Amino acid sequence: MASVSRKYHPDRVLNPIRRRIFRTHITRTENFVAAGLVLVIVLAGAWVLAQRDNYDPGERDISIEALREGSIAQLPYEAPLVRWREPGSVAGAAGPDLGPFSSSLLAGGWQLEGRIESYDASNLYEKINGQAEQYLKFGFEQLHWANLEQNGVLMTLELYDQSEFRNALGVFASQRDATQSVANRGPLYFYRTSVGAIGLAGARFFKITGSESSEVVSGKTDQLLDVLGELPRDAAGSDAPFNVLADGLGLPFEDISYEKENALQYDFFGDVWFGMTGEHRATRVFIHRAETPDEVSNLFDQLVAEQEYEYTPVEKSEARALMKHEFLDTFFAVARRDDWLYGLDGAPDQATAVRTMTRLEKELP
Amino acid sequence: MSKKDKPVQRPDYVKAPLSRRQFGTRIAAVLGIGGGAAYLAGAPAGWPLSMKDPTGLRSMPVHTPVQLGDYRVAKAAGVPDVVVARGGVDAETRLRMALEPLGGITHFVQPGEIVLVKPNVAFDRSPNLGATSQPELLSVLVRMLLVDARVQEVRIADNPIESPADCFAKSGIRRAVEQAGGRVYLPDSNAFKVLHTPGAKLIEQWPIFHRPLTNVDKVIGVAPVKDHNLCHASMGMKNWYGLLGGRRNQFHQDIHEIVSDLSLMMRPTLTILDGSQILMKNGPTGGDPSDVKPGDAIVCGVDPVALDAWAFEHLLERGQYYPRYLALAEQKGSGEVAWTGRVREVRA
C-alpha cells in the first residue's frame, strides 16, 4: 500500500506548498525594476484616489436659468368635474345639479365650481370648523354651499336652512353689523357688504361673498338676491306674526323683534313678536300665536289679571281689554281672536291705542 | 472477483466482538438522541424547549411593535400657537423672529437632548424648485440647535420616494446639514420597525423609518408648502408621510384619512413651515420654475392643524376651503383648525 503523504492527502482542501524559490541569483537590475514598478503602482493608486473629488454627482443638475428659459407657461386644459346624476333625472340632464336654486343661479355666464355642497348638522363642522356652533344652536338643518366663478372672479353663496324663520332671525341678529340698515326685497331681509350681502330668506340665513369688491360682484350679488327671493317658501319659512307686523303694518325690519320667553317680564308669556309703531316709535304692538283658542283665552285672562296691578281698566270684555297705567298714563291694550293674542303697550293716548288696535285687527289673517 | 482476490479465512484471525460497554453506549445514544428529538418535536407548545407548532401559526414571524412618544412641550400662558415671521434679510433672522414669541428654541429643546429634524426630501430636485425643504433654513436650524440649545445630536432623516442618496444630494440638504454639524440618516434595509399608533385608522400597525427616532427626545418638522394633486396641499402634517415605510402608495385611496392619521402618529415638538419657495401648482413634484412663488414667510407653531390651515389660506392662497384632513385631524385631537386669535404675525 503506497502511503499517501499527509501533505498531498486527496481530501485536503487548501494548497499545502509554501511559496519557495529555487533560483540562486537575483540581479541588481531586477531589484531596481521591481522597486520602480511598485513605485509606479503606488503612483497609479494615488492618482485614482485623487480623482475622487473631480466632481460631485449632486452637482450634476440643470441650472435654474435653463429651466426658466424652457419653462412652459401654458397649462393643460382641465376638463371640469362631471357630476353624478341619478339616472332618469331630467332636470339634471340639462346641466349641473343646482340643488335648491333655480337655473338663474348661473345667469350672466357664471360657472359652478365643483358641485353644490350640502351639509347637515352631523357634518357641518367639516365645512365651517369652529363656527358651526352658532348655527347649530338655532335649529340648523342644512347648508347649501355654492362656489361660482366667472373670469377668475369667485363668489360663494352660503344658504343655511335654520328650520324656522325666527331661528334664521336669531342667526342674523348675532352676525349682523348693527350699523348697517336692513333692506327688504320680497321675502328677503338683508344688507349689502362691500363684497356681497348677508341676510335671511324665510327660514334660511344666507351669505354672499365675492373674491373682490367690484361692479361684477355687486351686480351678481343683486341677481343672486333675486334667485334667493324665488326660493320656494315652505310653511316653516314664513312666520305669520312677523308678516302681520312687516307686511301688514309695514314696519321696518329693524323695528320688529322677537322674544322667545319672558315677554313683558311675565314668565308665562313667551314666543311673542313685537313691533314699534307710531310717532317716536313709542307704541309697541305685540302678537302671539298659540296652538289652540283655549290656550289664548287662558293667557288673556292671566295677562289682564297681572296687568291690573299696575293698570286701571278703561274698557274690558271677554276678548278685549284697554287699560291705562296708573303713573305713566300710557295705555295698554290686549285682545284675542281664535288662536291669536295681540295688543299693544306704551300708547301715549287712548285714540292712538284704539286706532292701532283697529289696524292690527284688520291685518290679522 | 477473481479467485486470487478471494478473502481467505486465516487461522490466526481474531474477531473483535462488540463489548458490553460499547453496546450500552450505543443504546444510550440511540435512546438519548431519539428521545430528545421526540420531546422537541412532540411536547405541547407551552413546555420548555418545545418546538411543536400545532396550528402552523406559532412559527409565523412576530413583530413587536414600537410606540412613539409625545414630543410636545408644555406651552406657557399667553403664548400664541402659531407665529408668522415675514421679511428679514435671511432665513436666520426670520427663524429667530418666528421663534421668539414662542419662547425661543431653548424653550423647546434642552441641552444634551437628541433632536430629530424631519425635512421633506421626497424628490431629487434642486431647492429652488420648491419640492423639498430649503437647505438654508435647515442649516440655520441645525446650527441654532447645536449652538444655542447645546443639544447632543441633531439628526436629519427622510425616506424619499426616489433614491435617498440622490434626493439628499441634489436638494442640497446633505451638504448644508453636514456642514452645520447635523447627521443625516438615510434609510437602510434594517432601519424600519413596525409602529403601533393607537387610534389611527389606516396605520395602526405600520412599518416606520425608526432608526433616527431611536432614543430621540424632540422632533421638529421642517416642511415646504406645496400644492398636492390629491389632498390639495402638502404642508406640515403631510411631511410625516416621509417616515413611513412599506407599500405606502396605497394610502392615496384615502389620502385625507392617512394625513390625519399621521398627525396622530407624530406629535411634534415644533412644526416649521418654510414659505420662501411655495409650490403653487403641479405639486407635489413641481419641476418648473413657473410653479414656484417666492415668499418671505416662516411659520412656526405648536398646533400643526392651525399651522396648516393658516398656511393653506395665506401662503397657498386657497381661501378657507380647507382640505378635509384638517377637520379629521381636529377630530383626532391633533389641534384646532380655527386659528383666529391664535396667530401672531411679526414683521422685520
Add this chain to the structure above:
Amino acid sequence: MSERLEQLPAYEPKRLLRLTNARIVSQVFFFVAFLLAVWATWTSRLGGYPVSRLLEMDPLVMVATALSTGYVYRFLGWGLLILALTLVLGRVFCNWICPYGTLHQFVGWLFNTRKPADRWASNRYRKIYFFKYAILTVFLIMALMGALQIGLLDPICLMYRTFATAVAPAFDGAVGTAGERLQAGGVWLDSLKFAPGVERRVFVGSFWIGLVLFVLVGMNVVIPRFFCRVLCPLGALLGVSSRFALFRINRDVHKCTDCNMCMARCEGASDPQGQLRLSECFVCFNCIDDCPEDALSYSMFAQDAKQVVPAPDFGKRKMVFAGLAGLFALPLIKNNGVNTDENYSADLIRPPGSVEEEEFLERCIKCDQCINACPTNVLQPATFAEAGVEGLWTPVMNFNIGHCQLKCTLCSEVCPTGAIRKITVEEKMGKGRYSEQGPIRLGTAFYDLGRCLPHAREIPCVVCEEVCPVSPKAIQTKDVEVKDVFGNIVVLNKPFIVPDLCIGCGICQTECPVTDSRAVYVTPVGESRSTERRLLLNNRSSSA
C-alpha cells in the same frame, strides 16, 4: 554573486524586491482597484473615480468597437496602453493587471492540492488552448459585420457584469443580514457604507450570470486557469500581439538540466522547458523563480531564436473554419427577429442617452456598468425575451423594480463605449441648448383600464399623477363623480396620459399599487432615440 538564495533570510531586500513579488503587488492593486470601481459605481460614492477605466483600457473593447462602429469612443484610446505594453513586454496584462486572471490564479492556487508531478502535467500545453483564437476570430468577424458579442467572454466585461449583478447583491444581502443580527444585539451596522439602497437590489436573470462565474472559476480545479488558457478572447488578442514582443523568457540550453521544475507553476502553459510558446506566456516570472540552474531569464538581448515559437498554435485551417463560423453565426443572430423595428419587445426600454438600437448593439459590451450605477435598480440585464440572443445581458429598464430618476445621468457617465452616450441633465430634460429636440423619451406610458382603480374599481387613487415628474404633468385626470356600489358618491380622478409630455421615466408604473401586472405601464414606443419607433407625428405641446 553565487551564494545560495535559500540561505538568505526571506526579508532581505535583494530577495524581497523580486519581479514575482512586484507582480503580486500589481495584481493585488488592480484587483482592489476593480473592487473599488464596483463599489464606487454608486451615486453617493462616485465622485470622480474613473470607475470604468479598466474597461476602457481593455484593447479588445477598443478593437472590436472600432471594427463595429469605425470610431474610438471617449476614453477607449487607453486600450493602446495595454497594446503597447504587450508589444514590448508580452502578455503582461494577463498576469499583472487583469483582475479576472488574478481571481482565477488565486482560486487555482488556493485549492491546488496536486502532487508536484501532477502540477507539472497540469501546466503542460494542450491542443485545446487554440480555442480562444477561434473565439476571437468569430467575435471580431461578427464585430466587423455589426454584431458586437465580445462582452460575453471578454474577461473585464464578464467580471464587471458578474460582480455588479451577482456578487454585489449577494454582498449587500450579507451586509443586510449581518446588520439585522447585530441590530438585535443592540449594535448598528450602517449598511449604507458597504451596500447601497433601502431595498436590496435584484437583477433579473442574475442566476445565469452568477452560474457562469461559478463554473469558470470552478474549472481551475480541473485545468489551472482554464478560462485564461482556453476561452479568453482578450488573451487571444494579446497573444497575437505578443508574438512581436521585444522582451521574452529565454532559456539558456547550456545551463538547463531539463528538470521541468519551471513547469510547476507556469501560469500560461507556455512550455518554458522547451520552445517557449511566446503567445501563451503570461510573463508571470514563476519559471525564473523556480529554475534551480538559473537557466531562465527575461530579456530583450541574447535571445536564443531556436527556443521560441512566437505565433499562436492556430493554423490557416482553423482560422478559416473559425472565420466561417463567425460569418454563419452573424445571420443566425441578426435574423432572430426578436429585435427588429417591426417586432420588438414591449419591455425593451433602453436607458436615457442610448443610441438607436442598431447602433446600440454595435457598441454595448454587456459590462453592465450602467446597471451597477443605477440608483433605483431600474436597469436590468436583458434576457432572451427582451433583447434576443444578440442583446443578452444588455441593459433594459424594468419599471416594476424602479424608475428612471429625472435628473440622473449616471448610466451615461459610466458607459465606456457610448452605447449610452454621455448626456447632461440639460440634454435629458430638453432644456436650454436642447430645447429644439425636446426631452429624451424612453417610451410612452399606457393605462390598463381594466385594472386601474379609479377607472375600473371606482376607488380613488392617482399615485401615478402625484409622482409624474414633468411639469406640466404628463398624467392628467378626468374628474368624474360616481355613485359607487355601496351608494356613496365619490369623486374619481381618472388618469390619462398626455403622450406629448410623457418622457417614459416609468415612475408611474413603479408606484402603481396594482403591483403584479401594473395598471399603468411604459412601453418603448415613442422613444426619442429612434425615428422608426416613433409614436406621434406632431407634438401638440408648445415645449418641444
